[in-house]
Amino acid sequence: MTANQRIVLASRPGMEAHGMPSAGNFRLEEAPMPEPGPGQVLVRNDWLSVDPYMRGRMLDLRSYAEPVALGAVMVGDTAGEVIASQHPAFQPGDTVVGPGGWQRYGLAEAGQLRQVDATRIPLSAYLGVAGMPGVTAHVGLLGLCDPQPGETVVVTAAAGAVGSAAGQLAQLRGCRVVGVAGGPAKCRHVTDELGFDACVDYRAGELDAQLKSALPGGVDCVFDNVGGDILAALIRRANHFARITLCGAMAEVNDPDPKGLPRLLPLITKRIKMQGFIVSDHAPRWSTAIDELSHHVAAGRIRYRETIADGLAAAPAALISLLQGGSLGKQLVRLG
Amino acid sequence: MTANQRIVLASRPGMEAHGMPSAGNFRLEEAPMPEPGPGQVLVRNDWLSVDPYMRGRMLDLRSYAEPVALGAVMVGDTAGEVIASQHPAFQPGDTVVGPGGWQRYGLAEAGQLRQVDATRIPLSAYLGVAGMPGVTAHVGLLGLCDPQPGETVVVTAAAGAVGSAAGQLAQLRGCRVVGVAGGPAKCRHVTDELGFDACVDYRAGELDAQLKSALPGGVDCVFDNVGGDILAALIRRANHFARITLCGAMAEVNDPDPKGLPRLLPLITKRIKMQGFIVSDHAPRWSTAIDELSHHVAAGRIRYRETIADGLAAAPAALISLLQGGSLGKQLVRLG
Numbered sequence: 001m002t003a004n005q006r007i008v009l010a011s012r013p014g015m016e017a018h019g020m021p022s023a024g025n026f027r028l029e030e031a032p033m034p035e036p037g038p039g040q041v042l043v044r045n046d047w048l049s050v051d052p053y054m055r056g057r058m059l060d061l062r063s064y065a066e067p068v069a070l071g072a073v074m075v076g077d078t079a080g081e082v083i084a085s086q087h088p089a090f091q092p093g094d095t096v097v098g099p100g101g102w103q104r105y106g107l108a109e110a111g112q113l114r115q116v117d118a119t120r121i122p123l124s125a126y127l128g129v130a131g132m133p134g135v136t137a138h139v140g141l142l143g144l145c146d147p148q149p150g151e152t153v154v155v156t157a158a159a160g161a162v163g164s165a166a167g168q169l170a171q172l173r174g175c176r177v178v179g180v181a182g183g184p185a186k187c188r189h190v191t192d193e194l195g196f197d198a199c200v201d202y203r204a205g206e207l208d209a210q211l212k213s214a215l216p217g218g219v220d221c222v223f224d225n226v227g228g229d230i231l232a233a234l235i236r237r238a239n240h241f242a243r244i245t246l247c248g249a250m251a252e253v254n255d256p257d258p259k260g261l262p263r264l265l266p267l268i269t270k271r272i273k274m275q276g277f278i279v280s281d282h283a284p285r286w287s288t289a290i291d292e293l294s295h296h297v298a299a300g301r302i303r304y305r306e307t308i309a310d311g312l313a314a315a316p317a318a319l320i321s322l323l324q325g326g327s328l329g330k331q332l333v334r335l336g
Numbered sequence: 337m338t339a340n341q342r343i344v345l346a347s348r349p350g351m352e353a354h355g356m357p358s359a360g361n362f363r364l365e366e367a368p369m370p371e372p373g374p375g376q377v378l379v380r381n382d383w384l385s386v387d388p389y390m391r392g393r394m395l396d397l398r399s400y401a402e403p404v405a406l407g408a409v410m411v412g413d414t415a416g417e418v419i420a421s422q423h424p425a426f427q428p429g430d431t432v433v434g435p436g437g438w439q440r441y442g443l444a445e446a447g448q449l450r451q452v453d454a455t456r457i458p459l460s461a462y463l464g465v466a467g468m469p470g471v472t473a474h475v476g477l478l479g480l481c482d483p484q485p486g487e488t489v490v491v492t493a494a495a496g497a498v499g500s501a502a503g504q505l506a507q508l509r510g511c512r513v514v515g516v517a518g519g520p521a522k523c524r525h526v527t528d529e530l531g532f533d534a535c536v537d538y539r540a541g542e543l544d545a546q547l548k549s550a551l552p553g554g555v556d557c558v559f560d561n562v563g564g565d566i567l568a569a570l571i572r573r574a575n576h577f578a579r580i581t582l583c584g585a586m587a588e589v590n591d592p593d594p595k596g597l598p599r600l601l602p603l604i605t606k607r608i609k610m611q612g613f614i615v616s617d618h619a620p621r622w623s624t625a626i627d628e629l630s631h632h633v634a635a636g637r638i639r640y641r642e643t644i645a646d647g648l649a650a651a652p653a654a655l656i657s658l659l660q661g662g663s664l665g666k667q668l669v670r671l672g
Contacts, residue, residue: 064576064605227600240400249601261596264563265585268612269400276604 004031005312006103009068012058018256019059020323026074026316034107036086041108045078045100048333049127050309050318051161052248064278074102074315077132078335079116079123090115097126102315104335114290121297128161128330129304130294136279137165137223138289140245142173143282144275145221147243149174152217154234157225158199159186161304161330162247165293166223167196168302175221178214180230182325189328194303207233218242226250228259235266246276305329340367341648342439345404348394354592355395356659362410362652370443372422377444381414381436384669385463386645386654387497388584400614410438410651413468414671415452415459426451433462438651440671450626457633464497464666465640466630472615473501473559474625476581478509479618480611481557483579485510488553490570493561494535495522497640497666498583501629502559503532504638511557514550516566518661525664530639543569554578562586564595571602582612641665 010027013019036042057068057075068075078100082090087110090096098113100106116126128134140162147153153170157163158179167190170177179190179199187199198214200207211233218239224231228251231244238244252258267274296302307327309318315333322331346363349355372378393404393411404411414436418426423446426432434449436442452462464470476498483489489506493499494515503526506513515526515535523535534550536543547569554575560567564587567580574580588594603610632638643663645654651669658667 231600246600246604249599249604252599252601258599260598260600263585263588263594263596264567264582264612265588267610268582268585268614271400271612271614271617273609273611274603275609276600276607278604278607281607 004033004103004105005029006031006073006101007312007315008071008073009058011070012060013055018253019055021055021058021316021320023316023320025058028313031103034105036084036107039087039110041082041087041090041096041110041113042084043078043080043096043098043100043106043108043113044083045080045104045106046334046336047079047124047127048100048102048312048315048335049077049079049131050315050322050327050331050333051076051132052250052323054319055253055323075099076102077127078106079127079131080335095123097131102312104312117294121294124306124330124332125294125297125304126290127332128306129165129297129302130290132279133161133330134165134293135282135286135289136162136247137169138293139279139282139285140247140277141166141169141221141223143285144245144277145223145243147173147175147221150176151220152176152178152215152239153221153223154178154180154215154219155196155223156180156230156234157248157250158190158194158196159305159328160225163223163225164190164194164304164329165302168194168296170221170223171195172296172301176217178219180226186328189305193305202230208236211237221245223247227252228255232259232261235261235270235272238266238270238272240270242270242272244272244274246274307331309333311335340369340439340441341365342367342409342437343648343651344407344409345394347406348396349391354589355391357391357394357652357656359652359656361394364649367439369441372420372443375423375446377418377423377426377432377446377449378420379414379416379432379434379436379442379444379449380419381416381440381442382670382672383415383460383463384436384438384648384651384671385413385415385467386651386658386663386667386669387412387468388586388659390655391589391659411435412438413463414442415463415467416671431459433467438648440648453630457630460642460666460668461630461633461640462626463668464642465501465633465638466626468615469497469666470501470629471618471622471625472498472583473505474629475615475618475621476583476613477502477505477557477559479621480581480613481559481579483509483511483557486512487556488512488514488551489557489559490514490516490551490555491532491559492516492566492570493584493586494526494530494532495664496561499559499561500526500530500640500665501638504530504632506557506559507531508632508637512553514555516562522664525641529641538566544572547573557581559583563588564591568595568597571597571606571608574602574606574608576606578606578608580608580610582610643667645669647671
C-alpha cells in the first residue's frame with residue numbers, strides 16, 4: 001500500500017522575525033499509511049486549507065488554542081474522500097471536510113468530519129467561501145456587526161477568503177460596501193469581480209483622503225482583519241453607533257511596537273461597539289451558515305477566487321506567501 | 337423682586353493646558369429675574385450638579401453635544417423648586433430636576449423638567465445617585481456589561497458619583513466587585529463605606545501586581561471611566577468573553593500623546609466586547625432606573641457621598657477640583 005506523506009513542525013519561527021515562519025521550520029516526511037481503528041475514518045486529503053491562524057499555532061504562545069508540538073503534523077483543515085471507515089456514518093467515496101492536517105492521508109474520529117455535497121459546489125469551496133472562512137464572515141458580519149440595509153460597511157483584507165465573503169454578504173443585505181486591500185490588482189478584483197462599490201488601496205498612500213472620498217456618508221460597520229493605522233483611520237470616518245468586528249490584527253503581528261488604538265475617547269463620543277470573536281466559539285451557527293453560503297455560491301450570488309499551490313511540498317511556501325499578502329481569495333494546496 | 341445671579345462662559349480654556357479650565361474662563365453676572373412665558377416654568381435652583389462632561393462643552397470641539405457659546409450661561413443640571421408656572425403639570429412648591437444651568441433662577445419648558453419626590457430621599461440625591469450619574473451607572477453596567485452573579489466586576493474612578501453607583505449595582509447583582517481609585521482615602525471609602533470587595537490605588541504604583549492580587553480569578557466586566565494604562569492593565573487581567581463598558585477616558589483628556597490601547601489582538605483572542613455609550617441616548621430607561629435607584633437609596637442598599645461647595649461663586653473651583661480628582665462621590669454646589 002502507498003506510504004503517507006506529511007509535513008511536521010521541525011522548529012519554531014524565531015521572534016527576531018516577529019514569528020514569521022520560514023521554509024526551514026517545516027520537514028516533509030514519509031510515514032506508514034494509517035489504519036482506522038474502531039469509530040475512525042481514513043481520509044485521502046485532496047485539498048489543504050492554508051490560513052493566517054497557522055502562524056500563531058507554530059509559536060509557543062499562550063492563546064486560545066494549543067501550539068503545535070515540535071515533530072507533530074502541522075494542523076490544518078482538509079477536504080477529501082473517505083478511503084476506509086470503521087464508523088457507520090461514513091462510507092468509502094464520501095466527500096468530507098475535517099482537521100486532516102498537512103498530510104496526504106489522515107485518520108479522523110467520525111465526530112470531527114463534516115459530510116459535504118461536492119455536486120452542489122466544488123469540493124475545495126468547502127474550505128473557503130463555504131467553509132471556515134465563509135462561516136467566519138457570516139458570524140462576524142451578520143451576527144456581530146449586523147448591518148442594516150442602506151448602511152455602509154467597510155471590509156479590510158477585502159480580497160482575502162474571509163473579507164471577500166463578508167463584503168458580498170453585506171451586499172446581499174442591501175448595504176453599500178467598501179473594501180480595503182493592498183495593491184491595484186487586489187482592488188480591481190474587489191470592485192470588478194466581487195462587485196464592491198469601492199476599494200481603497202492602502203499601499204497607495206493618502207489613506208485618510210482615500211477613505212474620505214470612498215465614504216462620503218461615513219461608515220456604520222467595519223469588518224476588520226488588520227488593525228493598526230487602517231482601523232484608526234476608519235474610526236475617524238465612523239458614524240455614531242458604528243459597530244466594529246475584530247476578526248484579525250495582521251498589522252500588529254509583524255510590528256514589534258504596534259500602535260494599537262491611539263485614543264479611546266472617539267469610541268465613547270461616537271458610541272462605538274468593538275468586539276473580537278473567534279469562529280470556533282459559534283459551533284451552533286456553522287451548519288446553517290455553510291448551507292446558506294453554499295446555496296449563494298451555487299446560485300452565483302457569491303463569487304470566490306482561489307490561489308492554488310500544487311503538491312504537499314508547496315504548503316510552507318504557500319503559508320509564507322499568504323502571510324505576506326500574496327494570495328488572492330482563498331489560499332489552498334492541491335494535494336492530489 | 338430679587339435679581340438673578342448666573343455664571344457665563346467668558347473664554348475657552350487654552351489648549352496649551354489641554355483644555356483644563358481655569359477660574360478666568362467664567363464670569364459671575366447679575367441679571368434680571370426671568371419671567372415664564374406660556375408653557376414655561378420658573379425654577380429656583382437649590383443644587384447645581386458639577387460633572388466631568390462640562391469640560392468638553394467649554395471647548396469649541398465637534399462632539400456629541402454643541403459647545404456652550406461665549407457669553408452664554410454654563411450648562412448644568414439643577415434641582416430646585418418651582419416658583420411660578422405657566423404649565424398645568426407644575427405648581428409652585430413642586431420639587432424638580434432639569435437643565436437649569438449655572439444660575440440661581442432659570443426658566444424651563446415643562447418637557448425639560450422631571451418631578452422628583454424629595455420626601456423619599458434628599459433632593460440633592462436626584463442629581464447624583466438617583467440622577468444622571470446613577471442612570472449612567474445603571475445603563476452602562478446593567479444594560480451593556482450585563483454582569484452575571486458570581487462574575488468579577490472592576491469599576492474605575494470607583495469613588496466618583498458614577499463609579500460608586502456602578503459598583504454597588506454590581507454587588508446587588510451578586511458579583512465580586514473591585515474598585516480602582518486614586519489615593520488611600522478614596523480606596524478606604526470604596527471598601528469600608530461602599531462595601532466593595534477590594535480597591536486598587538493606582539497612585540500607589542505596581543498596578544499590575546496590585547490587580548493580579550485583587551483579581552485572582554481575572555475580570556469579567558469592566559466599567560471604565562479612565563482609559564489609558566489602567567484599562568490596558570485590566571485587559572491583561574480580563575477573562576475570555578469579558579465586556580468593557582467605556583463611560584469616560586479621563587486619562588486621555590490631560591495627555592497630549594495618549595497611548596490608548598497598545599494592542600488589539602488580545603480583544604480577539606479573549607473575545608472581548610468593548611462599547612462606548614452616552615447616557616442621554618437611553619431616554620426610555622431613565623424613569624425606571626431613577627425609580628429603582630431611589631428605592632435602593634431609601635432602603636439603604638445603595639450608599640452615596642457628596643462633596644458640596646457653597647454658593648454659585650464657588651462653582652468654577654468645584655469643577656476644577658472635580659477634574660483634578662478632588663471630589664469624593666458626587667460634586668455639588670449648594671446655591672441656596
